[in-house]
Amino acid sequence: MAAKIDYPLAAGDKGLTNAAKPRISPALTLLAGWLVPGAGHLLVGKWIRALLLMIAIIGMFAVGVALQGKVYTPNTGEPLDMLGFAGDIGSGLLYLLARMLGWGQAPVLIAVADYGTKFIVVAGLLNIVAAVDAHSLASGRKRS
Amino acid sequence: MTISHFGAVLLFSLFTSVVFGITQRSEPRMMIRFGAFCFALFVCGTIIASWAMWAIKH
Numbered sequence: 656m657a658a659k660i661d662y663p664l665a666a667g668d669k670g671l672t673n674a675a676k677p678r679i680s681p682a683l684t685l686l687a688g689w690l691v692p693g694a695g696h697l698l699v700g701k702w703i704r705a706l707l708l709m710i711a712i713i714g715m716f717a718v719g720v721a722l723q724g725k726v727y728t729p730n731t732g733e734p735l736d737m738l739g740f741a742g743d744i745g746s747g748l749l750y751l752l753a754r755m756l757g758w759g760q761a762p763v764l765i766a767v768a769d770y771g772t773k774f775i776v777v778a779g780l781l782n783i784v785a786a787v788d789a790h791s792l793a794s795g796r797k798r799s
Numbered sequence: 800m801t802i803s804h805f806g807a808v809l810l811f812s813l814f815t816s817v818v819f820g821i822t823q824r825s826e827p828r829m830m831i832r833f834g835a836f837c838f839a840l841f842v843c844g845t846i847i848a849s850w851a852m853w854a855i856k857h
Contacts, residue, residue, distance in 0.1 A: 711817040773811075774811065777811070797825060
């Protein structure tokens with residue numbers, strides 16, 4: 656017999672009981688949060704958090720690209736590049752957008768470009784943290 | 800775009816602290832407190848490490 660999961664209510668859902676609240680799959684929030692920064696929190700009804708996460712992660716990625724940071728590509732054979740790629744891919748669609756538009760492919764010419772590279776990697780890692788947090792909210796592991 | 804080293808520290812600390820604050824605490828008040836704590840720790844830690852490197856060199 657399947658156990659009934661008691662999902663937490665979002666802050667704006669005062670009129671709804673847990674039974675009436677539409678349930679969002681935790682896996683879907685994880686996927687959405689990974690693809691678009693903040694989308695996972697948006698799905699669980701935490702729109703202020705979603706907006707702040709979106710601004711912070713996209714802002715960090717944008718500053719990294721503006722500083723001419725490197726966007727890592729897979730299969731270069733270098734272990735450090737592979738780790739960088741693992742961080743970059745955490746940005747989800749932002750990474751694909753960067754690859755499609757050719758951002759971060761030019762050779763590094765200025766000293767602060769290395770900062771940009773780190774900004775891009777950390778933006779991806781932070782996005783993974785945010786997506787996992789959205790998953791925890793959707794599954795009820797995190798109360799609010 | 801060019802940016803000073805300290806400007807990069809401030810931007811990095813700000814963005815990272817926002818995410819840490821939201822994801823590592825449950826209550827909004829605690830989120831703000833933890834975010835501010837992380838920001839202060841990032842900035843102060845960087846300044847201390849910078850002076851330590853200067854002291855080692857000299």
